[in-house]
Amino acid sequence: MTGPLKDDATPRPVRIAVGLWLAIAVFVLFVxxxxxFQRGQVQELTRWTSGQxxxxLTTLTVIAVLFAAAYAWLTRLFLRRRNWARxxxxxxAVLHMVWLLFLGVSAANLVTLLLICVAIVFTWQARTAQWFAEVRDE
Known part of the structure; x- marks a missing residue:
């Protein structure tokens, strides 16, 4: 089976980066x-009204969907070797990290921050840069 991700010419760091970006998108939506589902606990902790x-939660959901959609769309373009997408x-990701730090410390936010950091590392590895450069050389 061939395709942008199954192609033998796609280096391992690129495949890992793609997997991480997509995992971040899915994880953010699940969180x-x-x-x-924990709405009652959120209300107890914050002492907010049900409407608040x-x-x-609506605001968080809209922002999470925007981040997930951006990650999915840009990852697709990343696989098509669009350097600007990288x-x-x-x-x-940096904007997302700032947003997570604004929200505060939680296990889910720490996992997301870690995933983002690792994804950025694989996105900018030398082998990934070489893979992008091969398109310009052709």
């Missing part, structure tokens, strides 16, 4: 969905 909790992925 956000989980918060909706709903507004907060830059945009990193910029979105």
């Amino acid at each position: 956000t969905a989980g918060l909706w 909790v709903t507004s907060f 830059i945009a992925l990193s910029a979105i």
Whole structure:
């Protein structure tokens, strides 16, 4: 089976980066969905009204969907060797990290931060850069 990710010419660091970016997108959506199921606990911890909790969770959901969609779209372009997508992925990731730090420390946020850091490392590895350069050489 061939394709952009199954191609033998796609280096391992690129495949790992792609997997990490997509894992981040899915993880962010699952964490956000989980918060909706823990709505009562959120209300207890914050002492907010039901309407305030709903507004907060709605805002988190919209932002999570935007991040997930950006990661998915940019990862697809990254696989098509669009160098600007690699830059945009990193910029979105930095913005996402700032957002997570703004929200506060939690196990899910720490896991997300770790995944983002590792994804950035694989996105900018020398072998990945060489893979992008091969397109310009052809």
